[in-house]
Every structure is written in C-alpha cells, then in structure tokens.
Amino acid sequence: MRKRRSKLNRNNAFDYINITFMILLMLIMIFPFWTVVVTSFITAGEFYANPIILWPRHATTTAYEFIFANDRLLRSFSVSIFVTVVGTIFYLIVTSALAYGMSKPTLPGRKFFIIILTITMFFSGGLVPYYLLIRSLGLMNTIWCLILPGGVVIWDFIVMKSFFNQLPAELEESAKIDGAGGILIFFRIVIPLSMPLIATFSLFSAVRLWNSWFDAMIFIRDRDLQPLQLVLRQMIVGAGMPPEIMNMIAARASVPSEVVFEEGLKMAIVTVAIIPILLIYPWLQRYFVAGVTLGSIKE
Numbered sequence: 001m002r003k004r005r006s007k008l009n010r011n012n013a014f015d016y017i018n019i020t021f022m023i024l025l026m027l028i029m030i031f032p033f034w035t036v037v038v039t040s041f042i043t044a045g046e047f048y049a050n051p052i053i054l055w056p057r058h059a060t061t062t063a064y065e066f067i068f069a070n071d072r073l074l075r076s077f078s079v080s081i082f083v084t085v086v087g088t089i090f091y092l093i094v095t096s097a098l099a100y101g102m103s104k105p106t107l108p109g110r111k112f113f114i115i116i117l118t119i120t121m122f123f124s125g126g127l128v129p130y131y132l133l134i135r136s137l138g139l140m141n142t143i144w145c146l147i148l149p150g151g152v153v154i155w156d157f158i159v160m161k162s163f164f165n166q167l168p169a170e171l172e173e174s175a176k177i178d179g180a181g182g183i184l185i186f187f188r189i190v191i192p193l194s195m196p197l198i199a200t201f202s203l204f205s206a207v208r209l210w211n212s213w214f215d216a217m218i219f220i221r222d223r224d225l226q227p228l229q230l231v232l233r234q235m236i237v238g239a240g241m242p243p244e245i246m247n248m249i250a251a252r253a254s255v256p257s258e259v260v261f262e263e264g265l266k267m268a269i270v271t272v273a274i275i276p277i278l279l280i281y282p283w284l285q286r287y288f289v290a291g292v293t294l295g296s297i298k299e
Contacts, residue, residue, distance in 0.1 A: 033274075034054075035052070035053075036267045036270050036271060037267070037271055038053050038054065038055065038056055039053070039263060039264055039267040040063050040064070040264050040265075040267040040268035040270075040271050041056045041059045041060060041061065041063075041264070042056045042057075042058070042059070042060070042261070042264060043058060043060055043261055043264070044261040044263070044264070046058060047261065047263060047264065062261070062264075063261065063264045063265045063267070063268035064268050064272075066265060066268075067265070067268055067269060067272060072223065072231070073228070073231065073269065075224055076226055076227055076228040076230070076231045077228050077272070079143065079224075079225060079226065079227045079228070080210060080227040080228040080229065080273075081276070082143065083143065083146045083147060083209055083212075083227060084206050084209045084210045084276075086147055087146065087147040087150055087205065087209045088202055088205040088206050088209060090147055090148070090150075090151055091150055091151055091152075091153065091201075091205045092198060092201065092202060092205070094151040094152055095151070095152050095153060095156055095157050095160060095201075096160055096191070096194070096198065097186065098152060098157055099157050099158075099160035099161040099163075099164055100160075100161075100164050100186055100190060102114055102117075102157075102161050103161045103164035103165050114161075117152075117154055117157065118154065118158070120154055121154040121155060121158075127218075130149075131218065131219075134149070134219055139219070140219055141219065141220055141221050141222050141225070142220075142225070143220075143225050145215060145219045145220070146209075146212065146215055146216060146219075146220075146227070149215070150205075150208075150209065153205075156201050156204070159197075159201075160194075160197065160201070163194065163197055164190065164194075167190065167193060171189055171193075172185050172189065175188075175189055203280065203281065206277070206280060207277055210229070210273075210276065210277060211229055212227070212229065213227065213229040213230040213232075213233050216229075216230045217230055217233075228269070228272075228273055229273065231269075232266075232269050232270065232273060235265075235266055235269070236266055
C-alpha cells in the first residue's frame with residue numbers, strides 16, 4: 001500500500017512539474033505577441049517612458065485608423081490576399097494533379113519524371129538563372145511572378161503521391177465501369193477522400209504565400225503590386241517608412257489627437273498581418289492533426 005501511494009505521489013509531482021513547465025513555455029511564446037499588440041495601442045510618450053508595457057494606460061486606435069485610411073497599405077493588403085488565395089488554389093490544383101498522375105504505375109516515363117522532380121528538391125539553378133527565367137517569361141513586375149513559380153512544391157508532391165498510392169484501386173475501377181473519366185474521378189472521388197491532406201497543405205501554402213516578400217522585392221518595382229509583407233519589411237528593417245506613408249504621417253502631425261506613433265504603426269501592421277492566418281487556422285484545425293501524417297507512412 002505504501003509503495004502504491006509513493007508511486008502516485010511521484011506521478012502527481014511529475015504532473016505538477018510538467019504543467020508548470022508548459023504554462024511557463026506558453027507565457028514565453030505569448031509574451032512577444034502580446035507586446036506587439038499592446039505597443040500598437042499606446043502613444044509615443046507612454047512607450048518611451050516604459051518600453052515593456054503589459055497593458056496600455058491610455059489606449060488609442062490612431063495607428064489602426066491610419067492603416068485603414070492609407071491607400072498604399074490597403075493596396076498591399078489586397079495584393080497579399082489575392083496572392084494567398086489564388087496562389088493556394090493554383091498550387092493545390094497543379095501539385096495534387098501532378099501527384100495523382102505520377103501515382104499511376106502505367107504512366108509512360110513515370111520513373112524518369114519522378115527522378116527529375118526529386119532532383120530539383122536537392123539542387124536549384126540559383127538566383128541568377130531564376131531571375132533570367134522570370135524575365136524571359138515576361139513575368140517581371142506582374143503579380144503572377146508571385147503565384148506561378150509556386151505551382152509545384154516537390155516535398156508536398158511526394159507526400160501527396162504516397163497518399164494517392166494508398167487509395168483502393170477498386171474505387172476508380174468501379175467509377176470507370178459507371179463511365180467516369182480521369183478528371184471526374186480525380187475531382188469527385190480522389191479529392192473528397194483526400195480532404196485532410198488537402199486542408200493541411202492549404203494551410204502550409206497560405207502561410208508560405210502570406211509571409212513571402214523576397215520574390216516581390218526582386219521582381220516587382222510597381223508599388224501598387226507590392227504585398228503587405230514587403231511594405232512591412234521596408235518599414236522595419238529597410239530604409240524606413242515609404243515616402244507616401246511619411247507624407248501622410250507629417251500631414252497629421254499638426255493635430256495632437258491624430259499624431260501617428262511610428263513604432264506603434266509598425267506593430268499595428270504586424271498585428272494586422274498576423275490576424276488572417278489566426279482566423280484561418282481554427283477552420284482547418286480538425287483536418288490538421290490527421291492530415292499532417294497522411295502519406296508519410298507507406299505500407
């Protein structure tokens with residue numbers, strides 16, 4: 001009886017230590033994000049008096065009002081939304097269709113194409129050939145240079161192909177007997193059965209496209225086509241605020257209630273940039289746990 005009690009005490013002690021550690025870890029991860037949100041609501045005087053603030057004493061929404069009244073920021077926000085939505089749809093169609101086709105053993109040249117695709121996962125041509133390719137295709141300074149090159153992600157293609165290989169062949173055979181063609185089978189049978197996988201890779205693609213800025217920095221010179229993340233990078237680690245934003249800040253500086261705190265403005269844009277992904281994740285969470293391991297194990 002004493003041994004059993006001592007064992008229970010040890011288990012309870014481990015549980016308490018584990019819970020305490022997880023709470024501390026959660027606070028460590030939440031604190032930076034909370035600091036960003038709080039900074040977006042405070043004034044310059046409050047920030048410089050105490051940079052680490054857990055709750056704003058005099059909250060203000062001036063930074064957010066400035067964001068939604070600024071045409072440059074709204075355009076960049078709409079560009080990011082367009083690239084994320086259209087790019088994710090394009091990526092899912094191309095990558096899943098390629099994976100489905102390559103999962104068929106009867107496809108002529110299947111092994112050769114799989115080897116070629118796999119090689120590109122380990123070796124790339126480099127930035128200069130990539131730049132020359134985009135220029136030769138006429139994609140320079142167009143929004144499509146942010147969408148079309150990401151049509152196929154090789155690692156995702158391999159996982160999808162492995163998953164499609166596990167689907168029962170009898171399902172397709174019965175559909176063919178009923179007169180269904182390859183395209184109908186793919187969209188009416190294969191895709192519905194792959195929804196956990198599709199939802200998981202949709203989330204991965206949306207996060208990747210939403211946070212991308214490097215391609216836009218290299219290929220896009222038109223300010224109206226630059227995504228939000230590139231504008232945010234220019235403000236935080238670049239040469240400073242874009243000229244049109246600086247002019248608008250200066251124009252409002254004469255009215256005390258409309259003075260824009262630059263550090264608060266940066267944090268407000270960061271917060272606005274994070275919110276869409278935070279809103280997407282709960283809708284896909286039920287698929288995420290199941291989909292993240294589908295196709296990773298082959299029988």
